[in-house]
Amino acid sequence: MELFEEKTDKCVVVGISGRLDTTNYSVLEKRLMDLIDNRHDRIMVECSRMDYVSSSGLRILLMALKKISLAKGKFVLCGLQENIREIFEISGFTSIFEIYHDKEEAYKVF
Amino acid sequence: MRFRFPQFKFIRGLAFRYSLFFLVAIMIILFFPLVIGYGFSSILLLEKAKNEATILTKQTVAQFENVLQPTELVPQTLVQAMENPNISYAEVLRIARDFIIHDPYVFGTCLAFEPYLFNRDQYWYAPYAFEKNGKLQIRVLGSGEYDYFKMDWYRLPKLLNKPVWTEPYYDEGGGDTLMCTYSTPIYRKINGQRTFTGVLTMDVSLSGFAHIVNSINIFKTGYGFLVSRQGKIITSPKTVMNNLNIIDLAIAGRGIKTQIAIRQMLKGKSEIKDMDGIESKKNPSFLSFAPVSNTGWSFGIVFPKEELFDDLYTFLKFMSWMFGISILVLLVTTIFITRRMTRPIVRLVETTHKIGQGDFNAKLPIRKSRDEVAQLTRAFGVMQDELRSYIHNLEETTTAKEKIESELQVAHNIQMGMLPRGFKTPENWDLFATLDPAKAVGGDLYDFFYLDDDHLCIAIGDVAGKGVPASLFMMVTRTLLRAKATAKLPLNQLMSSLNDELCKENPNEMFVTFFAGIVDLTSGVMEFCNAGHNYPYILHENGKLDQLKIRNGLPLGIFANSTYTTTTYSFNPCEILVMTTDGITDALNMANNFFGEAHLASFLTSLAKKDTKSLTELLIAEVKRFSTGTEQADDITILALQYKDLLRKTNQPMQTYHLTLLNQVTELESLEAKIEELAELWQIPAKVVMEINLVLEELFTNMVFYGYNDHEPHLIKIEFHFIDEHQIQLRLEDDGKPFNLLEKNTGNVIDQPLSERQIGGLGIHFVKEMMNKIEYQRLGNNNIILLTKIF
Structure with a gap:
């Protein structure tokens, strides 16, 4: 898994590429927690290059959502591949997360 | 019921068989004497018949001789007398005439003289006296038409210088009848020299002999016949034979035996011969013959062979009938006797049948005698009594036994019911x-x-x-x-x-x-x-x-x-x-x-x-x-x-791969690599690959984090079964704490609001959602999970 970070005036965009699973979820966890701890409460996670996620990865996303919600910030996902979207649906995350089709669409909500 | 043949019962019975046996034995015993008797009888009959024929032949010949003797004797005496010159011819003629009147067979006499001897003027002189219709008539023979010097009766005695019997002939000039002539030469002394002067003849009518011959009666069609020296048949009752020559008959295809017999007969032999027949070709007969002395004739008697045995055959026929009737009577008698003897046995059999059918009170036939059948009947009676009491006892014990058995059956039912x-x-x-x-x-x-x-x-x-x-x-x-x-x-x-x-x-x-x-x-x-x-x-x-x-x-x-x-x-x-x-x-x-x-x-x-x-x-x-x-x-x-091992698949996978992992998260890389490798090998769609990946990771990490109470290394075994191109099975086995994922309720995991939302249980939820079938078994100390994915 590789992470990309892009700070704009509206939000911080975190891009995930490759597999997000039990072996590497802690990398994502540290990055996101660092951002939140540094008062970045407007975060967009761009997933167009993420081709696998397990419940360990989902747990990090859920954790980040909960924290940002408490701080009245905004945490959105975008660009989910079809397979990943199905996993989100199975897990019921589509009703919890704000998920947009792509980066441009997501920008509009900030 | 047994099928019986009542119509054949008699034939199969003892009575019939014994009778038949006796009859056959008797027939065999009687057959030999009968055959031997028949042979003896034939021989005796033949001998007797031959003797009879020979005697009859000789008697008839003697009868002829009796007739002929005076016919020869008288002229001989007269001729003797005429040697004396004092005896006149007239005297001789008168005596001869008297003789023919008295003798029944001789009907004519003639004194025939040499030419010119009686009278110098007369060439022929032969006064002939003969009986015709009971009256004596005289005629003088000799003329141009009737030149007696050329006749046998004159010529032969003159040539032979002795009396001669002529061959039978039919004389129309003299007697007008078939006759024989006895002709005696006459000698007188003329000029001191004994000179032939003529002949004295006696004509014998052959009709008289026919009477004798015709009276011959031997067997049914036996007959006699008289032949001359030359074989001419003098007389015979068979009209076909008359006026024929016996030699002609014999030669005309009558067979060699007949020819031999006739030859012997004409030679003057006295015999009895076997031959093929005379008047017809195939009529095997006997011929008995004997010569009539001086005349050169021969007399024969013929009788067919088969007639000889006629009586024997009649007797034999009669005997056969008698034999047959006797056998029949014997058969009936023996059957009657043996049936009488076997009747008690038959009755005993009937009673036995009744006993066999369960009637133990059936009455046995009563026998007062002490023979074997009576003994058998008595033995049967004893057996019947014993059988009756035995059956009675058996009935009692059976009833008792049945009672016990029915109770035992109840006990059995209770026991089995328990x-x-x-x-x-x-x-x-x-x-x-x-x-x-x-x-x-x-x-x-x-x-x-x-x-x-x-x-x-x-x-x-x-x-x-x-x-x-x-x-x-x-x-x-x-x-x-x-x-x-x-x-x-x-x-x-x-x-x-x-x-x-x-x-x-x-x-x-x-x-x-x-x-x-x-x-x-x-x-x-x-x-x-x-x-x-x-x-x-x-x-x-x-x-x-x-x-x-x-x-x-x-x-x-x-x-x-x-x-x-x-x-x-x-x-x-x-x-x-x-x-x-x-x-x-x-x-x-x-x-x-x-x-x-x-x-x-x-x-x-x-x-x-x-x-x-x-x-x-x-x-x-x-x-x-x-x-x-x-x-x-x-x-x-x-x-x-x-x-039982429930999870053992009945349908064998086409391919199976094993992977054994340590209970460490880092092993996930090996798992992922293996999945990628098999995905390519088995051509699994990307989505399915991801699901398998996800499910296995969830279950594996679950085990790694929560499966064990200790901190020791453990092995987790994963099997990949390629069932077919649309079905894959995954088998996980670990020796951790019992963990039946089927019992974990994950139904409400996804319905919680965000604040309540726990990440635990989500992995199990994925498994349940993504796999088509999940089976779990705790086998010994192991958890076994079997997952089936159909795509």
Whole structure:
């Protein structure tokens, strides 16, 4: 898994590429927690290059959502591949997360 | 009913057969004398007939000679007298005339002279006197038409200088009748010299001889005939023969025998000859013949051979009829006699049939005599009495026996009713038991029941002895087991307590070998106690057979206060526990051989992979087959319990790959690599690959984080089964804490609001959502999960 970070005036965009699973979820966890701890409460996670996620990865996303919600910030996902979207649906995350089709669409909500 | 042939009964009977036998014997005995008698008779008849014919021939010849003698004698005397010149011719002629008048056969006489001898003027002079119509007439013979010098009757005596009988001839000039002439030469002294002067003839009518010949009567068609020296037939009753020559007849194809006979006859022989026939060609006959002296004639008698035997044949025909009638009379008589003799036997047979049909009071025929049949009848009577009393006794005992048997049947029903069957076991256990009693009630027992949801109690036992006492003891044992089991005592205490109870009230010193086990249905562990019972078998899936050779105490009911231990056995998947009683090993066959432990063991080996029901039934069938023809001596009881491996697939995968991982998260990379490798190999769609990846990761990490109480390294085994291009199975096996993911309720995981939302349970939720089938089994100390993905 590789992470990309892009700070704009509206939000911080975190891009995930490759597999997000039990072996590497802690990398994502540290990055996101660092951002939140540094008062970045407007975060967009761009997933167009993420081709696998397990419940360990989902747990990090859920954790980040909960924290940002408490701080009245905004945490959105975008660009989910079809397979990943199905996993989100199975897990019921589509009703919890704000998920947009792509980066441009997501920008509009900030 | 038996089919009978009443119309042939007589023929098959003794009477007929004996009669037939006698008749055949008599016919054989009589046949030889009859044939010999016939032969003798023929010979005698032939001799007699020949003699008769010869005598008749000679008598007839003598008759001819009697007639001819005076005919020869008178002219001879007269001619003698004429040698004297003093005797005148007239005188001679007068005497000759007198003779012909008196003699019935001679009808004419003639004195014929040499030319000019009687009268110088007369060439011919022959005064001829003859009888015609009873009157004497005189005529002088000799003229140009009737030149007697050329006649035989004149010429021959002159030439031969002696009297001559002429051949028969028909003289129209003289007598106008068929005749013979006896012609005697006359000599006188003329000029001192004895000179032939003429002949004196006597004409004999042959009609007189015909009368004699025709009167010959021998057999039916036998006849006589007279022939001259030349063979001319002088007279014969056969008109076809008259005026013919016998030689012509004989030559005209009558056969050599006839020719020989005729030749002999004409030579003047006196004989009897065998020949082929004279007047017809094929009429084998005898010819008897003899010469008539001086005349050169011969007389013959002919009679056909077959007529000779006519009487014999008639006699024989008569005898045959008599013989036949006698045989028939004999047949009827013998049949009558033998039937009379066998009638009592027939009656006895009828009575026996009645007795055979159950009528023991059937009356036997009464016989007063002391012959063999009477003895047989009396013996039958005795047998009938004994049979009657025997049947009576049998009826009584049968009634009593039936009563006992019906009660025993009830006891059997009660006993069998006590034995549990149709048992509901958990899915992964299979249990079957059967008891086949030797007699209506038996001393074997088996039992199984739940102690609680997780614990099954199984038991098998064999009471020493058989029949009602054993069955009562068995029922007591079984009732006590159930009663004591409710107290939930440890097994060894349960056994001790059972033993003590059985020892208490046991006046007959009965005991029972007993095996009891308590099976933990979840873990597959069995605690058991073998109190002197046969060692149970453990049959492995591959046919390997083990025996639990452990004794935990004495059989129950022997000593009170005996102590019992227990042993633990942990079932492996697919193993079958087979418990039997010695009714199997002690079963005997016709040759008095035991079924035996070795036979049982080898047969059990062949039953691997069977379920408990078919195993039990096949084993019973094998014992029955072995002991065919013998009575079952002991109860046969079998209890079989199998620990099943439910997850073993019935449809074999085409390919299987194994992967063994340590319980460390870092192993996930190997798992991922393996999945990628197989995905490519088996051409699995990307989405399915991801799902498999996800599910396996969830389950694996779950085990790594929560599966173990310790911190030791453990192995997690994963099998990938490629069933077909649309189906894959995943099998995970670990030795961690029991974890049945099917029991985890994940239904509400996704419905929680964000604040309540837990990440735990999401992985299991994925498994349930993404896999088509999930199976779980706790096998021994292992968790086994079988997942099926269809795509």
